[in-house]
Amino acid sequence: MSKRYLIRRLLLVVPVLLGTILIVFALVFLTPGDPVARLAGNKPLAPSTYNEIRTQYHLGQPFVVQYLYYLDGLVHGDLGATFTGRDVSSIISERFPVTLKLTLGAFAIEVVFGLLLAVVAAVKRRTFLDSAILVFTLFMITVPILVLGFVLQYVFGVKLHWLPVAGIRDGAASYVLPSLTLGLGLAASLGRLARSNVLDNMQGEHIRAAIARGLPRRRVVGRHVLKNSLVPIVTILGLDFAYLMGGAVITETIFNLPGLGNALITGIKTQNGPMVVGLVTLSAIIFVFTNLFVDLLCARIDPRISYE
Amino acid sequence: MRGSLRVLVIGLAVTFVAAACSSNSSGGGSEAPGQQGGTYSFYNGEPNHLIPQNDYESAGTQAFQALWTRLVDFDPTTYKPVPAQADSITQSSDGLTYDIKIKSGWTFHNGEPVTAQSYVDAWNYAAYGPNAYILNFFFDKIEGYDALNPSSGTPKTKELSGLKVVSDTEFTVKLSNPFSQFEYTLGFDAFDPLPKAFYQDPKAFDEQPIGDGPYMMDGKWQHDQTINLQRYPDYAGTPGFADKIELRIYQGDAAWLDFQAGNLDITLVGSDHLNEARKSYSDTLSEEPGATLLYLNIPLYDPQYQNKEVRQALSLAIDRQAVMNAILVAETPADDFMPPPVTGYRQGACQYCQFNADLAKQKLADAGGFNGTLTLNFYADDTTLEQAMEAVAQQWHDNLGITTKLNAIPQNTYFSGSGPIYTKKMTGPWWDGWTEDYPSIQDFLEPIYGANGGYNTSGYLNKQFDSTLDTANQQSLDESIPTYQQADDMILEDMPAIPWGYLGFNTVHDDNVTNLVKVPGLDELDLAKVQVVGASGASASAS
Secondary structure, three states, X not given: OOHHHHHHHHHHHHHHHHHHHHHHHHHHHHOXXXXXXXXXXXXXXXXXXXXXXXXXXXXXXXXXXXXXXXXXXXXXXXXXXXXXXXXXXXXXXXXXXXXXXXXXXXXXXXXXXXXXXXXXXXXXXXXXXXXXXXXXHHHHHHOOHHXXXXXXHHHHHHHOOOOOOXXXXXXXXXXXXXXXXXXXXXXXXXXHHHHHHHHHHHOOHHXXXXXXXXXXXXXXXXXXXXXXXXXXXXXXXXXXXXXXXXXXXXXXXXXXXXXXXXXXXXXXHOOOHHHHHHHHHHHHHHHHHHHHHHHHHHHHHOOOOOOO | OOHHHHHHOEOEEOOOOOOOOOOXXXXXXXXXXXXXXXXXXXXXXXXXXXXXXXXXXXXXXXXXXXXXXXXXXXXXXXXXXXXXXXXXXEEOOOOOEEEEEEOOOOEOOOOOEOOHHHHHHHHHHHHOHHHOOHHHHHHOOEOOHHHHOXXXXXXXXXXXXOEEEEEOOEEEEEEOOOOOOHHHHOOOHHHOOOOHHHHHOHHHHHHOOOOOOOEEEOOOOEOOOEEEEEEOOOOOOOOOOOOEEEEEEOOOOHHHHHHHOOOOOEEEOOHHHHHHHHHHOOOOOEEEEEEEEEEEEOOOOOHHHOOHHHHHHHHHOOOHHHHHHHOOOOEEEOOOOOOOOOEOOOOOOOHHHOOOHHHHHHHHHHOOOOOOEEEEEEEOOOHHHHHHHXXXXXXXXXXXXXXXXXXXXXXXXXXXOOOOXXXXXXXXXXXXXXXXOOOEHHHHOHHHHOOOOOOOOOOOOOHHHHHHHHHHHHOOHHHHHHHHHHHHHHHHHHOOEEEEEEEEEEEEEOOOEEOOOEOOOOOOEOHHHOEEOOHHHOOOOOO
């Protein structure tokens, strides 16, 4: 791991972002429809109002010019404004904490449950417990998030009144069901993957040697097996984290959480170009940096990995 | 107007509805004495803005209903305008000038007096083209509008020449042409007053607006979460009951679940939950016809549809009630070109809206039949609507023997200015809707079927209809209604569109609240009249 490598990776961020913005910009602004005209439903706006708004957003200009205007704003730290006049940056800063909390909740569930399931299943392999975990994880992977979300809402919110079903008025409690909805499926996937990894490693000579040396089993699994299984697990976790931070559209919508995913879907529905471009750009940035972080982390965990 | 927007969301527990008007300033003292106090929550959407002149959707108008007092409210039985913040409105003999006197002693929530100047400044600001306010077009009837909205270049003036301040409590409005319904339009939020604080920082005002209504903002607008309101202690009209109101912002189904879970006091009910509400919440469910006409628009530019008997046959061949019983539960069959809570509506006026398969067949035969395939257009991604449209197409097939085809168009294209509706490229009848801005029969006639109507997308042209509207526009308000009804009779015969139904304004509530009252003529809940049960010893009896 050298400084040069790090700089190269950071420089790579620039073309990735430019490309992402260009593609999203094209998708949003070249699709048919006229979001400005729709600001008053099917009642036509006054021509002066319509033209003024179009001028403000450079909508009459060629696509390339609009793109350059956007980049110019971006360089100056301006993410633009929605067609209803709100700054995209203020929308993001309002919503980012919500998505971050949801991500942390779901991520915690993924890590804790995922690893627990994997280790238990691997250690107790080919027992009833292993089979039970197999069935459970397969089930969790197959159940669509939408269904899981509604079931949790109905059982724990509407019927039992234990937990809130919508909004973020109740602090941490508001995030329990959404985090479970998101996290259980991820935990199940991670559990499947990590189990086979742990099993592979348990076949290793060094493990047999460690057991033969009389080391306690817990220590063998924790120290030797798990540590050697970490690289693929950390890679997957990194991808999942970045994916979660992009905003969980379905979960945020059914639980009425004002996060980034919720904003993205609203932006797409109302063809609010500046909002969609801003959110996708943010998500691309998070993805790029999470990946970089994961690569650095992997090199630390396993010194054999080199990025020269 | 917001028609399309609202039509979009049929099938959700959400109804986007329209228009304007306020509450408890009129008359005064006619209320049964209830107990004040308590807090309740009500479903709302996320408004685009909280500046009345810059917002045109139901989430905003519902908030304005409490935050502002409009110049006029509407009578609960005739739906004619009655003074609210206005003290009197007098029309000159030539019909061109309106003399508006406002009640004295009223204040904005920051203590600033509400004066004639508060109105005139606000109207000028909204009418000024470069400000690009959404409701700019509401001022186009006032003299001097063109000077503020030139076709090119910057306007040379910032003031409407038709507005004159006479005194602190009186101003006059001169129109470019007589318009008998002008008083109705004053019930719309475009004509609300703004305090001086607005002009210093409109953006900050948008986050925490200062109105002159019974409720004021309790902190800033928490975007996508809540708009919190508290009773304005110095309100000069009839004060509201609850101490605080939480307008909770929901998207999609979450509101219904939150209501079921007991976390939301009042919510609106659309087609997807109405059957459930009728079963589980029948004791608090209120169903009233709202201010929206849903209809099938017809491409009169297509020769297939130019014979009125074809259109009459198509209308007669639909059993609306059957489709609504099965699918579009929240709607009631249309029997006129405007919904019931509108001045000038006549029950049962539409003879061709009654299901009659035999007459339909005969009419179509008289017209020489229907050649080719009939394409029924609607917007995509609404399964409830799709089922309803399938049913309609099936009925046309069964009752008239017409080959039909369904065509779902993406929503972004459907309502786009460059889409098939506005460019007149529709391949057959299409699903459409119209939500009023003010409860006058005129608002359902001129914009949709008039030669210069803003939403005349069918291409209907009837000189006699237009001249009748012209006459009515120049009459006094009371004289004008029967004249508009004559115009209505013409389209009831001509059937330039097929009236389908009226979207209901349906609410349910929990035990925490009582006395839910719909604002007369508008699809809004009167927020000030809702009482919280048990609050500071309040009696639970509804007034």
